[in-house]
Amino acid sequence: MQFQQGQFLGNYQKRRESFGVSIAEMTPTVPEHDVETHTHDDAHFLLLMDGLYLSSARGMPDICNETAIIMNPPGTRHRDCFRGTHGRFLTVSMSGEDWRAATKDFPVGDYALRMDATALLSAYRIWRELHQWDDASALVIEAESHTLFSEARLANKQVECPAPQWLARTRELLRDTSLETPRFSELAKTADLHPVYFARAFRHRYGCSHGEYLRRCRLERATGLLRDKRLSLATIAMQCGFVDQSHFNHSFHQTYRVSPGEFRLMAKQEAMVHCIQDARRAVC
Numbered sequence: 001m002q003f004q005q006g007q008f009l010g011n012y013q014k015r016r017e018s019f020g021v022s023i024a025e026m027t028p029t030v031p032e033h034d035v036e037t038h039t040h041d042d043a044h045f046l047l048l049m050d051g052l053y054l055s056s057a058r059g060m061p062d063i064c065n066e067t068a069i070i071m072n073p074p075g076t077r078h079r080d081c082f083r084g085t086h087g088r089f090l091t092v093s094m095s096g097e098d099w100r101a102a103t104k105d106f107p108v109g110d111y112a113l114r115m116d117a118t119a120l121l122s123a124y125r126i127w128r129e130l131h132q133w134d135d136a137s138a139l140v141i142e143a144e145s146h147t148l149f150s151e152a153r154l155a156n157k158q159v160e161c162p163a164p165q166w167l168a169r170t171r172e173l174l175r176d177t178s179l180e181t182p183r184f185s186e187l188a189k190t191a192d193l194h195p196v197y198f199a200r201a202f203r204h205r206y207g208c209s210h211g212e213y214l215r216r217c218r219l220e221r222a223t224g225l226l227r228d229k230r231l232s233l234a235t236i237a238m239q240c241g242f243v244d245q246s247h248f249n250h251s252f253h254q255t256y257r258v259s260p261g262e263f264r265l266m267a268k269q270e271a272m273v274h275c276i277q278d279a280r281r282a283v284c
Helices: 096-102 117-131 137-160 165-176 184-191 195-206 210-225 233-239 245-256 260-283
Strands: 011-018 021-027 038-040 043-054 068-072 081-094
Touching (some): 021 137, 081 117, 117 210, 117 260, 210 233, 210 245, 245 260
Antiparallel strands (some): 021 081
């Protein structure tokens, strides 16, 4: 089975076209046992917003029950689907020809791949524009699409060139200890490397220092906690290892170009739209 650009299994809740980019918010309609293996002519980013999603994308769990964004290059062959018909997702798609032109300077693999929180925020901005469309929305969509391309390149680079075991181990250590701040000398000692070489190799691989990577881990954790309206920003800052709320706010805005409060508002708007859509379906 092969789908054309912008064609997916599900009901279209809202849809727009902008400079060759197709944007749609959708709900699934086909139970998992009826989904056949298929390909898409287009390239697309898929933002999971609700439901249990079964995915074969690299970096994804077999069953995903959290917000995530997946890149699917043209011709990706898969059988990804929702468990049941409860769920909601956003698609940002373009023709295979436009994708190859946009990525000619940094070719990406031909496999589906999970992307990080920076891409997640860009997809949320596109979702927000979909629901408050005006004359400036096309420019926002174009800018955020470029961010998605850039993040796709970084994500692909890390998959195509596996890190040495000691480097990958350091990365996981920083993720596991994101609530504490390990000493740089301890990290270098764990890797059994000279600190100068250790610092240079880490930056070359991940494009940032150990401290910047640790901050990124904390911020990614914060994006998940911000969806829980019961938690104050001060509590989230403390749980993610920041010195105080002010430091958390500054780091979040510097990285994602929105404040923690603005991100929480986007998540709240998403939930409100979902409730309205559910109510409309119930009436119908």
